[in-house]
Every structure is written in structure tokens, then in C-alpha cells.
Amino acid sequence: MTYQDALNKAKEKIDSLDAELILGFIQNQTREKIFSNLNSNLTSKKIKSFNALVEKRRKGFPLAYITGKKEFWKSEFNVDSSVLIPRPETELIVEEVLKEGLNKKIILELGTGSGNISISIKKENPEVRVYATDISINALLIAKKNARLNDVDNIIFLNHDWKKEWLFPDLDIIISNPPYVDKNSLNKDEDGVWFEPEEALFSERFGLQDISIILEKSIFFLKEEGKLFLEHAPSQAEKIASISEKIGYINLEQKKDLNKDIRVSILTK
Ligand SMILES: C[S@@+](CC[C@H](N)C(=O)[O-])C[C@H]1O[C@@H](n2cnc3c(N)ncnc32)[C@H](O)[C@@H]1O
Incomplete structure (x- = not known):
């Protein structure tokens, strides 16, 4: 059977691009x-x-978990089923943090997953001090590997649960793309997500439980005028505005992604 025959057969079952990339992966060749x-x-x-x-792909198993790779911002990251697959909309948080004039600022990322956000930022600003945390040891192992693959040194990776005690130095910036999906709102046929780690995606209280904890605790660890950059669902934007006002953040900016949906809230202490 030739490559062409194999691809023709596969394209009856899955997207042609996916078929080509899977064949490339099997043959260790570019498309x-x-x-x-x-x-x-x-x-x-x-x-x-x-x-x-x-066949696995036909059943919804994500392409990135098959090839073990995903592009994000300007780099390639290793992924496996212990980490969320980096999403294009999350590049907005990187873009906004990079506008900050980072120099030697101290940054904490809560829920680093594959390390995509912290590594992308540190790669462009080697002087910043970055603490990247996650509750999942397996995620942290992937993140450390990704830092090495991208020649990024000195990110401090920590195993930490934001629902428990926090112990960090005073911070200039906190970044988080926490789990914010309301499990009941998801379509059962949604492509791929059911293969991703539950603790990376879903949050109780209509997807707002983890966001609320992060909003409440972050304010105590930010320096005066320090900023929290938070990714969330567009439908959560108003609720985040009202919670953050009650907590005492002095300023709120909400940024839209490429689909013109509010995706990132930037809160100033
Ligand atoms: C939506 S993923 C974000 C991954 C990556 N930062 C990104 O943007 O692609 C959320 C991450 O938060 C982690 N997480 C979930 N609950 C946590 C908790 N209570 N404490 C710390 N990390 C947690 C998950 O393991 C997961 O890696």
C-alpha cells in the first residue's frame, strides 16, 4: 500500500489534514x-x-495526543494526556503579559499544565523570575521537559494546590488559565475534550469555583499595583467583574480573543 492509498482510505474516516499529520508521525516525516x-x-x-x-482519531482522541506535539505562541510543546492541549485563545494572555515591560519582575503562574504560558514568556524575557505551579506532578514533569526543549532555564516549578495554603514571595504578576468549564454545559460530542484531564477543564459552581478562589487569594500576594491575568469563558466576564470589585481590585480590563469574545480579565491590586 502506498502513502496515497493509505491517505485516501483514512480520509473517508477523518479530516485530511489529520490523516496527513498522522502519516507524517508514523513515518517520522514532515507533511x-x-x-x-x-x-x-x-x-x-x-x-x-x-x-x-x-481509528483512535475517528473516535475523538485528539491529534496532539497522537503526535505528542502542539504549537503555541512561537514554540512547540510536548503534550500527553496528563496535560491540557494548549489552545490558540490562550495566546491572548501571553500577548497581554508581554506588553507589561517585564524586566526582572516576579511572576507566578497557577496551573501551568504543559508550561506553555510560562515558557513562552520566559523565552522572550530571560530576566523575569517565574514560579510555575500545578497540582499535577505529571503535568509538572512535562512542563520541565518543555522548558529544556525550548532552552529556557530557571523556571521554578512547584507542586501546589491553590485550594490549600499559599506561600509565595510578593508578586508583580499572577497568571492563570484555570479550569473554568461547567461540565453540564458541554456537548457530549465535543471534539476531544473528554480525553483531556478533568482537573484541567472542569470547575464546580458553573465553572467559577477555581476562578473565585484565585481571585480571593491572589490579592494578598500581589504587590501594590500588581496584576492578575486570568483566562475565563466569555460568559463569565460579568460575574468576574462583580466578584473582583467586591474583593477590592482597583481596576479591571477585559480583553477579547480573535473571535471577539472576552477571554482575559486583567485585575490590578
Ligand atoms: C486549563 S489548564 C491550563 C494549562 C496551561 N496553563 C494552559 O493554559 O494551556 C489548568 C491547569 O490547572 C491545574 N489545576 C487544576 N486544579 C488545580 C489546583 N487546585 N491547584 C493547582 N493547579 C490546579 C490543572 O492540573 C491544569 O494543568
Whole structure:
């Protein structure tokens, strides 16, 4: 069976781009290389592996978990099923933090997952001091690996649960893309999410429980005029505005993603 035959068959079941990327992964070749070798033959072992992965993808298993890689901001990150797959909308938080003139600022990230946010920021600002935390040890192991792969040194990775005690130095910036999805609001057929770690996605109280904890505790660890950058669902924007006013943040900016939905709130102490 040639590459072309395998792709034709796979495209009856899954998206063509996904099929091409899976074949590239199996053959350890770029998509361009696959296209220039369409008449090459696949061994029977490779055909079997390819078909098995196509079937997995057909059942909704995310492409990034199959290839083990995901592009985010300006870099590539390793992912496996212990971390959330970095989303394009999360690049907004990186973009906003990078506008801050970071120099030697002290940053805490709550819920670093694959490390995509902290690593992207530190890569462009090697002088900042970054504490990147997560409740999941497996996520932290992936994040550390990603820091090495991206030649980023000196991020301090910590195992920490924001529902428990906090012990951090005074901070200039806190960043978080916490779990904020209301489990009951999700469509059962939603592509891929059911394969991602539950603790990375879902939060109680209509998706607001973790956000509320982070809003309440962060204010005690931020320096005067320090800022909290928080990703959330567009539908949570108003609620976040009212909670943060009650807590005592003095300023709130809300930023829209590429779909023109409010996705990031920036709160000043
Ligand atoms: C939505 S993911 C964000 C991952 C990554 N920062 C990103 O933006 O792609 C949320 C992360 O928060 C972590 N998390 C969930 N509950 C937590 C808690 N109570 N304390 C610390 N981290 C937690 C999860 O393990 C997960 O890695």
C-alpha cells in the first residue's frame, strides 16, 4: 500500500489534514515530505499502526495526543494526556503579559499544565523570575521537559494546590488559565475534550469555583499595583467583574480573543 492509498482510505474516516499529520508521525516525516513521496510503500507493520491511530482519531482522541506535539505562541510543546492541549485563545494572555515591560519582575503562574504560558514568556524575557505551579506532578514533569526543549532555564516549578495554603514571595504578576468549564454545559460530542484531564477543564459552581478562589487569594500576594491575568469563558466576564470589585481590585480590563469574545480579565491590586 502506498502513502496515497493509505491517505485516501483514512480520509473517508477523518479530516485530511489529520490523516496527513498522522502519516507524517508514523513515518517520522514532515507533511511536505509525505506529499513528495506519495508513491512510496508502507510496510505492513506501519499500515497497521497508521490504521490504529486513524481509528483512535475517528473516535475523538485528539491529534496532539497522537503526535505528542502542539504549537503555541512561537514554540512547540510536548503534550500527553496528563496535560491540557494548549489552545490558540490562550495566546491572548501571553500577548497581554508581554506588553507589561517585564524586566526582572516576579511572576507566578497557577496551573501551568504543559508550561506553555510560562515558557513562552520566559523565552522572550530571560530576566523575569517565574514560579510555575500545578497540582499535577505529571503535568509538572512535562512542563520541565518543555522548558529544556525550548532552552529556557530557571523556571521554578512547584507542586501546589491553590485550594490549600499559599506561600509565595510578593508578586508583580499572577497568571492563570484555570479550569473554568461547567461540565453540564458541554456537548457530549465535543471534539476531544473528554480525553483531556478533568482537573484541567472542569470547575464546580458553573465553572467559577477555581476562578473565585484565585481571585480571593491572589490579592494578598500581589504587590501594590500588581496584576492578575486570568483566562475565563466569555460568559463569565460579568460575574468576574462583580466578584473582583467586591474583593477590592482597583481596576479591571477585559480583553477579547480573535473571535471577539472576552477571554482575559486583567485585575490590578
Ligand atoms: C486549563 S489548564 C491550563 C494549562 C496551561 N496553563 C494552559 O493554559 O494551556 C489548568 C491547569 O490547572 C491545574 N489545576 C487544576 N486544579 C488545580 C489546583 N487546585 N491547584 C493547582 N493547579 C490546579 C490543572 O492540573 C491544569 O494543568
